[in-house]
Amino acid sequence: MATVLGILGGMLIGSSNLLDRALTPFLDFFRAVPPPALVPALGLLLGPTLLSSVTIVVLAIVWPILLNTVTGIRTIPAVRKEMARTLGLTPVERLTKVIFPSLGPNIMTGLRISVSMSLIVTLVTDIIGTGRGLGRLLVDQQQFFESASVWGLLVVIGAFGYLINVLFGLFETAIFSRWPEGARPVG
Incomplete structure (x- = not known):
């Protein structure tokens, strides 16, 4: 949800000078x-429900995606846009053949930041809220001075974070394997 909202919002804001100045x-x-x-x-504001927890995580992690998309739209070279007009590309073709390929590295940067941040925000939401997940279990075990359980949970959380980053790295590699060599992001 954060990805869709961030990309669409970033494209809308980045494409409109009026929205850009206002926001x-x-x-x-x-x-x-x-x-x-x-x-x-x-x-x-939202209360202690599962829906509010999901909403909180989405609202907290949408910003890197949105901001990187806005920056990407602003920095698309004018020559690419003019080339699309000169070739007579339809709006859909401009979007799929010029805009999205130009935005790819910016969107992926925002996603990489958001993926890492999502685990942190989810744990904080779980700790503060009424959740029954790892964050709440971690706090409960800490309050009962169960140090072995706390360390075990930290290892599980760390392994989960590492797994998320590895999977995202594989996703990123698959996406950018088709990109032209000079247009691939560094890192």
Whole structure:
């Protein structure tokens, strides 16, 4: 959900000078707020349900995707846009053959940041909320001074984070294996 909202919102904002000027102060504000800091405020507004926890995670991790997409739209070379017009590409062809390939590295950068951040925000949401997941279990075990359980849970959380990053790396490699050599992101 965060990916779709971030990409569509970023494309809309980046494509419109009026929206860009109107929303830049708002975007700059949320760029400066650490996503885990949003969790308590959003939790108070939305309440302690599973739906609110999912909403909190989506709202907290959408920003890197949105901001990187806005930056990507702003930095598409004018010559690419003009080339698409000159060739008479339809709007759908412009989107699929010029815009999305140009945005690929920016979107992937936002996704990489959001993937890592999602585990943190999910754990914070679980710890603060009424969840029954690993975050709540970690706090419960810590309160009962069950150090072996706490360390075991930290290993599970770390392994899960590592697995998520490995899977995302494989996804990223599969996506960019078809990209032209000079257009591939570094790293």
